[in-house]
Amino acid sequence: MAETPGYILEICNLYYSYDNRNNVLSDINLGIKKGEKIAILGANGAGKSTLFLNMNGVYNNRSGEIFLYGTKITRKNINTLRQNVGYVFQEADSQIVGTTVLNEVSFGLVNLGLPESEIQKRTISILKEMGLYNYKDKPPHYLSGGEKKRVAIAGVIAMQPEIILFDEPMASLDPGSSLMFENILAKLENEGKTIIISTHNTDFAYKWAGRIIVLDNGSIIADDKPVKIFTSDEILKRANLGKPMFLQVYEIIMKKYGKNLNTYGNAPKSINEFARWFNGLTI
Amino acid sequence: MHTHNHFPIDYYAYNSAIRNWNTGYKMIFSFTAIIAVISSDDFFIPVYTFLFMGFINTYLARLSIKEYLRAVRIPFIFIILGSIAIGGNIILILNVILKAISATSAMYLVTLSTPAGEIIATLKKLHLPGIFIELMYLTYRYIFILSDEVHKMRNAGISRLGYINYRTSCKSFSMMLGNLLIISLKNSRNYYNAMEARCYNGSLGFYNEKKKICKLQVLLFLIYLIFLII
Numbered sequence: 001m002a003e004t005p006g007y008i009l010e011i012c013n014l015y016y017s018y019d020n021r022n023n024v025l026s027d028i029n030l031g032i033k034k035g036e037k038i039a040i041l042g043a044n045g046a047g048k049s050t051l052f053l054n055m056n057g058v059y060n061n062r063s064g065e066i067f068l069y070g071t072k073i074t075r076k077n078i079n080t081l082r083q084n085v086g087y088v089f090q091e092a093d094s095q096i097v098g099t100t101v102l103n104e105v106s107f108g109l110v111n112l113g114l115p116e117s118e119i120q121k122r123t124i125s126i127l128k129e130m131g132l133y134n135y136k137d138k139p140p141h142y143l144s145g146g147e148k149k150r151v152a153i154a155g156v157i158a159m160q161p162e163i164i165l166f167d168e169p170m171a172s173l174d175p176g177s178s179l180m181f182e183n184i185l186a187k188l189e190n191e192g193k194t195i196i197i198s199t200h201n202t203d204f205a206y207k208w209a210g211r212i213i214v215l216d217n218g219s220i221i222a223d224d225k226p227v228k229i230f231t232s233d234e235i236l237k238r239a240n241l242g243k244p245m246f247l248q249v250y251e252i253i254m255k256k257y258g259k260n261l262n263t264y265g266n267a268p269k270s271i272n273e274f275a276r277w278f279n280g281l282t283i
Numbered sequence: 284m285h286t287h288n289h290f291p292i293d294y295y296a297y298n299s300a301i302r303n304w305n306t307g308y309k310m311i312f313s314f315t316a317i318i319a320v321i322s323s324d325d326f327f328i329p330v331y332t333f334l335f336m337g338f339i340n341t342y343l344a345r346l347s348i349k350e351y352l353r354a355v356r357i358p359f360i361f362i363i364l365g366s367i368a369i370g371g372n373i374i375l376i377l378n379v380i381l382k383a384i385s386a387t388s389a390m391y392l393v394t395l396s397t398p399a400g401e402i403i404a405t406l407k408k409l410h411l412p413g414i415f416i417e418l419m420y421l422t423y424r425y426i427f428i429l430s431d432e433v434h435k436m437r438n439a440g441i442s443r444l445g446y447i448n449y450r451t452s453c454k455s456f457s458m459m460l461g462n463l464l465i466i467s468l469k470n471s472r473n474y475y476n477a478m479e480a481r482c483y484n485g486s487l488g489f490y491n492e493k494k495k496i497c498k499l500q501v502l503l504f505l506i507y508l509i510f511l512i513i
Contacts, residue, residue: 058479079482087480093428094470095477098489099400099420106490108481119490139297139398141289141427159481 005070007031008194009055009085009163014064016054024050025218028064032163032194039205039226040198042215043240048198049090051215052165055196057081083112086161090168092148093140101127101143101151102136108159126158130184146177153184163194170201182208206230206244207269214239227264246274257283289427291354292394299396300345305494306405309393312504316389319511320382328511333385335507336392344396354395358387399423404491417487421474425467432466433459 014028025047032038042048053059054066057078066073066081073081089095098104105126109119127133130150140148149169156164170178185208188195199205205212205226212229214222222235229235230247250267254260268274296302301309316336320329341351362383366376393402403419436459440446445455 053476053480056480058476082480082482087477089473089477091473093431094473097420097424097474097478097487099398099403099423102492103400103489110488110490111482111484116490120492123490137297137302139293139400140424141431142297155481 006033007067008034008069010067011055012065012067014051014054014062014066016050016059016062016064023218025054025062028220030213030220030223032196034162034194035189035192036194036196037189037208037210038194038196038213039209039211040196040213040215041200041202041205041229041239041241042198046215046239047218048215049167050218052087052167052196052198055163056085056087056165058087083159084161085163085165086156086159087165088153088156088167088169090171092145092152095152095155096140096148098140098155100137100139101132101154104140104151105132105155105158107155112159122158122160126154129187130154146173146180149173149177149181150184157188161193163196164188166195166197168199169197170199170204202230202242203244203246206247214241227267231264244269246270249274250277253278253281257281289430291350293399295344295346295350295354295395296398301339301343301396302398303494304396304500305496306393306397306401307408308496308500308504309397310402310405312507313389313392316392316507317386320386320389323382326378326381329381329385331510333381333388336385336388339503340388340391340395346395351395355387355391359384362387400489401491404489407488413486420487428470429463429467432463436462 009030009032011028011030014025014030015023016025017023028051040048040051050059054062057073060075060078068081068084071077071080096104097107102123106119106123109122114122124133124136127136130153132147132150132154135143135147135151140151143151169181173181185195197205197209209226212222212224212226213220214229214235216239221238222229222232227247230244235241236243246268247264250264251261266277268277316332320332323329337351340346341348346354363380366379366383369376369379400420400423403416403423406419407413407416437446440455440459444451446452
């Protein structure tokens with residue numbers, strides 16, 4: 001399959017295996033456009049992390065092809081993939097290498113061989129944007145979970161990747177930090193970044209994503225708009241996913257008042273939308 | 284904010300008031316003092332060095348004397364006991380103790396006031412082989428990751444009566460060690476992937492802000508040297 005214009009990242013016939021026997025990923029075909037907000041859902045062990053590690057160039061011994069901006073990725077240009085696709089790991093501690101926040105954020109830039117003045121400029125600016133400037137000389141082991149997460153994210157976006165992958169970012173965040181994270185996402189979207197999040201949180205995926213990809217046993221079983229995915233009982237059951245809360249509430253209310261569920265056009269995705277919709281409902 | 288005191292020396296190093304002094308300067312100062320002490324014959328130089336360093340380590344670094352003694356007591360006790368074990372006449376023993384303690388206090392000028400990362404970065408500038416630099420950075424980070432895991436496992440063990448008597452404690456301890464190894468191996472794979480994801484290319488380095496040497500520091504060093512020569 002040749003590369004298709006319009007996609008910044010394209011994956012064709014990807015198969016991946018750790019031990020050359022069992023395929024962890026089978027026949028993955030995926031095209032990603034600039035600015036998309038994609039949520040990847042799937043049970044544990046479905047292959048989400050493996051897919052991510054293929055997408056950002058850490059795993060390079062796949063069968064199949066990856067195209068970045070229409071250029072095929074090989075061993076020679078693997079670094080452009082790593083630079084353009086950032087990956088924020090689930091555990092901040094698995095990712096933080098530096099001994100101070102400043103060190104940590106500069107790590108990627110030092111690896112890219114940028115001149116020191118540029119490193120300094122970008123690092124300081126990222127720290128200020130993420131509200132971490134006052135922490136710049138603090139060591140990571142004296143930070144709280146939410147702060148560490150912010151540092152891990154800062155370290156990735158300092159490299160200015162076009163696409164950012166988040167692996168279950170809110171799994172270990174408290175509500176305050178979750179909110180902080182959603183603000184960071186909004187900021188990244190404003191900058192035109194393409195964001196892909198792997199999560200179990202169907203409520204969040206329903207609220208945030210413009211496109212949902214469902215992975216099951218290493219294969220993509222669904223790739224569509226959120227409403228289409230979440231109203232398909234078959235997909236939900238097969239991938240072991242729960243229906244988003246607001247969708248369930250919407251269906252219950254619509255059914256009670258004998259309304260037509262066909263389009264789900266105005267189905268609310270958040271509490272504010274729900275309030276607006278419910279208050280404007282005519283029975 | 285999360286500050287459970289991992290290790291005192293590390294904590295003092297990050298919070299020292301002289302942390303912002305140029306690391307190279309501190310190391311030169313410290314090294315000069317150590318050489319001076321070791322090669323001296325009289326009684327005066329070690330005592331003078333000990334007091335001078337003590338002044339810097341406590342007053343200038345804003346460390347309380349109590350905390351300073353807490354940080355130095357293990358090596359000091361070790362020195363005293365070791366020197367007594369060496370034997371010989373009392374003058375010789377005192378001489379050895381004095382030299383060792385004052386050289387150690389000179390070393391503390393660096394270790395109590397400089398975070399490990401900065402020491403490693405300076406060693407890197409001195410062209411210490413890359414493999415040592417990497418090992419130091421990674422070992423340092425790992426100490427804290429592992430100590431957190433140990434903390435969690437110990438609590439889990441205590442909650443399930445894993446330390447109620449000596450025999451059970453030994454078993455729990457050994458299981459914890461085994462577990463720690465497995466966790467480290469798993470974690471190291473993720474760690475390496477994370478480094479590769481940020482274009483790690485075989486040489487581990489970070490950006491550090493430069494620190495100027497100010498007049499006070501130069502003055503201090505000169506004062507020390509002047510009295511040394513006298």
